[in-house]
Amino acid sequence: MLMKRIGLALTCSTAFLLGGCPDQSQTTIRNPQQAETNFIWNIADNIPLPIQPADNIASEEKFELGRHLFYDTRLSGNGTQACVSCHEQDKAFSDGKATPTGSTGDVLARNSQALVNTAYNASYTWANTSLVRLEQQILIPLFGESPIEHGINENNKADVLSTIASDPTYQTLFSDAFNVSADQVDYNHIIDALAVFVRGLNSFNSSYDQFQRGDTSALSASALRGSQLFFSEDLECFHCHGGYNFTDSLADSGMFFVNKPFHNTGLFNIGGTGDYPSDNQGIFELTGKASDMGKFRAPTLRNIQLTAPYMHDGSIATLEEVVDTYATAGRNITSGPNAGDGRLNPFKDGFVSGFSITDDEKTDLINFLESLTDQSFIDNQRFTNPWEQ
CATH class of the missing domain: 1.10.760.10 (Cytochrome c-like domain)
Structure with a gap:
């Protein structure tokens, strides 16, 4: 959903589509x-x-x-x-x-x-x-x-x-x-x-953007199928990574009300108590509220192909592993000091509920995520080191 440069209030229903709600x-x-x-x-x-x-x-x-x-x-x-x-x-x-x-x-x-x-x-x-x-x-x-x-x-x-x-x-x-x-x-x-x-x-010039602007050749058939999976209620990716910037942490000059959502994605559940590692406990470190344990901001997925490793602690190496983690509704760590089944974390976001996905569908989904890469951004001389020019 695009929020235009007009003075619209971000209502509850609109906020829900972007990943937020009144709480x-x-x-x-x-x-x-x-x-x-x-x-x-x-x-x-x-x-x-x-x-x-x-x-x-x-x-x-x-x-x-x-x-x-x-x-x-x-x-x-x-x-x-x-x-x-x-x-x-x-x-x-x-x-x-x-x-x-x-x-x-x-x-x-x-x-x-x-x-x-x-x-x-x-x-x-x-x-x-x-x-x-x-x-x-x-x-x-x-x-x-x-x-x-x-x-x-x-x-x-x-x-x-x-x-x-x-x-x-x-x-x-x-x-x-x-x-x-x-x-x-x-x-x-x-x-x-x-x-x-x-x-x-x-x-804002990825292959997906070019496709959205009318270039039907910009997306492969696989990436197009992947986009349909991404925006489906079966996978629910778009709830936290929706909108034109592929994140629900979004503010622009057309908004009167801006949500600041944070999410627990079930990466940890130390000892079965909902805990995260002591040096990385999300907004709980500021609020002290138990329900805020492990809540972090959802980053944009634009150029996500280039930004591995993933998650707030860099603990997931590849996009394939990220998809697998969400498919199983969290991460189960079976040994060591962080042992615990994140899938059962009591503070986990309700949208991280798991899903079934075939190998072919996973390939399609990742091809879609890779279509969010903007090569013109990476190559833009406007952003390069001026001391080397």
């Missing part, structure tokens, strides 16, 4: 500053504009500054890590690892999410109900202390900022983007520019 937390968004600018959004005509914060409207100048910062290892405490270290373009801005490692060696508990259409996310990171702006999220990798990612802290932040601000290339870029001189540059400028760059990483 989910809701946020009211009315942003008056949605006038179109000359910014290149890289979105199709039938897609609504994303929401922008009124104090950080996108511009080409901010985008170009953000692109330089995204690829710069100098934006870290020890000069070894950039945003691209965990978000590579050929992997749809994910990293191909189960979980990433920070600049000082800390291993993170959660998989690096693909930066695809993040401008349309209703919330950010895998499991945080309160992070609803990219500007908020960017603080975590830059300044977070547990785990350490970029490792910018009180001891080194002045030096890092000075290194960036004194670079002649950056002096021009900061002046163009924010009309500031080198001695006026601060971290707010850096964060705003990075947010604009990431908001601009949009992908």
Whole structure:
């Protein structure tokens, strides 16, 4: 279902089709500053504009500054890590690892999410109900202390900022983007520019999109059959991965009410109590509500072929294994410290109920998922490393 750029309320019935319903937390968004600018959004005509914060409207100048910062290892405490270290373009801005490692060696508990259409996310990171702006999220990798990612802290932040601000290339870029001189540059400028760059990483030109726009040759017969399975009530994939961005965590400028749903998919059920590993318990870590144990945000499936391994902890290696896990209504771990039958997790989402699927149908379904790959996004020179050009 497409939410147009008009002021429609996201009603209960509409929210249900996108994977939400009244028992989910809701946020009211009315942003008056949605006038179109000359910014290149890289979105199709039938897609609504994303929401922008009124104090950080996108511009080409901010985008170009953000692109330089995204690829710069100098934006870290020890000069070894950039945003691209965990978000590579050929992997749809994910990293191909189960979980990433920070600049000082800390291993993170959660998989690096693909930066695809993040401008349309209703919330950010895998499991945080309160992070609803990219500007908020960017603080975590830059300044977070547990785990350490970029490792910018009180001891080194002045030096890092000075290194960036004194670079002649950056002096021009900061002046163009924010009309500031080198001695006026601060971290707010850096964060705003990075947010604009990431908001601009949009992908709506997959084979499936081309088929939807009328190119009947864009999808194979197998992928077309797979799409019918995906959107069927038998498999129920679309309940959590529906809409134009293939996720129910969706916000755009045409919405008045935005759902922020999170889901327990039955990956764990430690000791039969519903528990997840202590370092990865979903939004339960914030709310303390038993029913929130193991609930994570459903990521977009766009470019999913390129973003293995899968799930919040990177514990499933292939799309075939993902389909098998959902077909069996969860994962049964028979030994070790995480032993337990996730299929019986008492907090599991009701849509993860299992289904029957033949080998041929599985092939069709995966071919459909692979049709969500947007090669023009992966090859787009607009998103590449400017320091190598």
